[in-house]
Every structure is written in C-alpha cells, then in structure tokens.
Amino acid sequence: MPGETLSLAEAAQLLGVHYMTVYRYVRTGLLPAQREGSTWRVARSDLTALSSAPPVRPAPRVRRGRRPSLEGRLLVGDEAGAWAVAEAALASGTSPESLLVDLLAPTLKSIGDRWESGELTVADEHRASGVAFRLVGRLGARFNRRGVKRGTVVLAAPAGELHGLPVAIGANVLRWHGYEVVELGADTPAAALAAAVASESSARGPALLAVAVACTTGASVAAAREAVAALREEGCRVPVVMGGAALADGQEARRAGADIYSGRRADELLAAVDELTRGPRPP
Numbered sequence: 001m002p003g004e005t006l007s008l009a010e011a012a013q014l015l016g017v018h019y020m021t022v023y024r025y026v027r028t029g030l031l032p033a034q035r036e037g038s039t040w041r042v043a044r045s046d047l048t049a050l051s052s053a054p055p056v057r058p059a060p061r062v063r064r065g066r067r068p069s070l071e072g073r074l075l076v077g078d079e080a081g082a083w084a085v086a087e088a089a090l091a092s093g094t095s096p097e098s099l100l101v102d103l104l105a106p107t108l109k110s111i112g113d114r115w116e117s118g119e120l121t122v123a124d125e126h127r128a129s130g131v132a133f134r135l136v137g138r139l140g141a142r143f144n145r146r147g148v149k150r151g152t153v154v155l156a157a158p159a160g161e162l163h164g165l166p167v168a169i170g171a172n173v174l175r176w177h178g179y180e181v182v183e184l185g186a187d188t189p190a191a192a193l194a195a196a197v198a199s200e201s202s203a204r205g206p207a208l209l210a211v212a213v214a215c216t217t218g219a220s221v222a223a224a225r226e227a228v229a230a231l232r233e234e235g236c237r238v239p240v241v242m243g244g245a246a247l248a249d250g251q252e253a254r255r256a257g258a259d260i261y262s263g264r265r266a267d268e269l270l271a272a273v274d275e276l277t278r279g280p281r282p283p
C-alpha cells in the first residue's frame with residue numbers, strides 16, 4: 001500500500017534482522033525514518049529499496065575470526081602494539097565505536113574467562129586492563145566531537161563496583177554521538193552521585209537528560225538501588241538508566257529502581273539515551 005509506514009520492530013521482522021540493526025540503519029541514515037512521539041516509523045517503500053540494494057554496511061564492524069592479536073598485546077602490556085592493532089582496524093574502516101564494542105569488549109571478556117578458568121593470573125588481567133584503559137582514553141581524545149551538544153548524561157558505577165572500563169567505554173560512545181558526559185567512573189558513593197547530579201541540574205550548559213548507572217558484578221545491584229534512592233531523595237527528576245553485565249533484563253533493572261534498562265552493550269546504552277532526545281539525529 002503506497003504511503004504505508006511500519007514500526008522498527010515490524011521492519012526488523014520483514015528484513016529478518018535484529019531490532020537494534022534496523023535502529024542502527026536509521027541512526028546512520030541508511031534508512032529514512034520519521035519520528036512519531038517517542039517512536040520511529042519507516043516507509044515500506046524505503047524498506048523495499050533497502051532490502052533490494054547491494055549488501056548494506058551501516059558501519060564497518062570487526063569480523064569474527066579475523067580478530068588481530070589485541071588480546072596478546074594487552075596481556076604482555078604492549079601499549080604501542082595494542083595501539084597499532086587499533087590503528088590498523090581503524091585504517092581498514094572499522095569505526096571507533098565498533099573497535100570498543102566489537103573488539104575490545106570481547107577481548108576483555110575472553111581475558112576474564114581465562115582468569116576465571118585459572119589460565120591467567122590476577123596480575124595478567126590487571127596488566128591487560130591497564131593497557132585497555134589507556135587505549136580507551138587515547139581513542140576518546142582522538143574522536144571527540146566538537147559543536148553543540150545534544151544534552152548531558154551523568155555516568156557512574158555504584159559504590160563498591162570497581163569495573164570502571166565499562167563506564168569509560170560507554171562515555172566515549174556517548175561523546176562520539178554528541179552528548180556531554182559527566183564521567184564519574186567506578187565506585188561512586190550514592191551521596192556523591194546524588195550531589196553531582198544536583199549540581200549538574202542547576203549548571204549552565206546542555207540540559208541534563210539522564211543519569212546512567214553501570215552494574216558489572218552482581219554485588220553492585222544493591223548499591224545501584226541505593227544510588228537511585230539517594231538520587232530521588234535529592235530531587236533528581238531525570239530518568240535513571242541502568243545496564244551492564246550484572247543485570248539480566250529490564251525487570252531486574254526496574255527492581256533496582258531504574259526507569260530505563262540499557263542492556264549489556266554500549267550501543268544499547270546509546271540507543272536508550274537517543275530515545276530520550278527529540279528531533280533529527282546528527283549524521
């Protein structure tokens with residue numbers, strides 16, 4: 001039917017891809033879409049054009065099985081070598097975001113699994129995560145976006161949660177997409193988070209859009225709940241977004257007091273924050 005529009009979920013079903021893939025097509029401009037309230041609609045004709053076009057590559061992503069030896073470089077503390085792997089991936093068309101989400105995060109997961117199985121020592125893991133942190137910082141500085149910001153997001157891991165890398169990675173991805181990020185990092189006491197958010201609410205600058213809390217270990221979920229309580233007590237009015245490896249699903253996040261669940265990947269966090277903004281996205 002001419003002029004017929006579909007939801008992103010319907011479009012995903014028709015294309016036989018995941019919802020997030022269609023969302024990425026929209027975000028990267030491959031698939032035209034119109035906003036209706038808080039959701040997107042796409043024209044069936046645009047969907048037909050997309051599916052009959054030559055293979056779609058929204059953003060180059062790292063291919064499985066062709067992963068360079070980033071893991072080996074991290075484990076021997078070879079920062080220059082790790083950076084060379086990153087640069088080679090960027091030069092071959094991998095986006096900086098994909099470098100973090102599709103290459104670095106699985107590499108760290110593999111290191112964690114090998115530590116859990118006893119193959120690697122704590123020292124091996126510490127050395128690798130130190131280099132990983134520096135890599136994330138260097139990439140952040142290199143790809144920072146200038147210009148008008150789309151809003152401010154406060155990012156933190158709750159008290160007792162020492163995994164700061166997920167916060168650093170999430171912060172980079174949000175910054176690259178035009179957000180101002182107040183990055184509080186690991187182990188942020190509930191009262192300190194609430195105070196930082198209160199001062200951000202009254203600060204000049206891009207409007208505060210959300211507070212996002214990352215839970216990587218199960219033990220931090222209770223601390224995240226306390227953080228939400230402190231935020232509410234302090235009068236925080238913006239939505240609290242919660243995600244990370246420790247949260248099984250949205251139900252668990254909501255039980256911990258979150259308004260919005262941001263999944264387990266930085267691009268899901270970005271999608272959740274994007275949903276809070278209105279108007280057209282920058283290219």
Ligand code: B12
Nearest residue numbers: 112162163164165166167170212213214243244264265266
């Ligand atoms: C490095 C590391 C550490 C370092 C952290 C260094 C640092 N500064 O970050 C140190 C040494 C401190 C550490 C300590 C521990 N660790 Co550790 N660690 C890891 C390791 C190897 C990598 C973590 C990482 O950075 N991953 C990469 C990122 C990208 O992870 P991610 O979860 O995909 O992050 C994404 C999501 O959070 C998503 N996201 C979705 N929504 C939102 C919302 C927000 C706001 C944000 C920011 C992000 C976000 O975006 C992120 C980026 O893509 C993992 C292995 C693994 N599977 O990840 C173990 C791992 C997480 N650690 C583990 C454990 C057990 C521990 C310890 C308990 C060990 C111990 N006995 O002491 C302690 C706990 C300390 C504590 N109290 O928090 C377990 C957790 C098991 C569990 N289910 O609870 C893991 C999975 C290892 C394993 N296989 O057993 N660890």
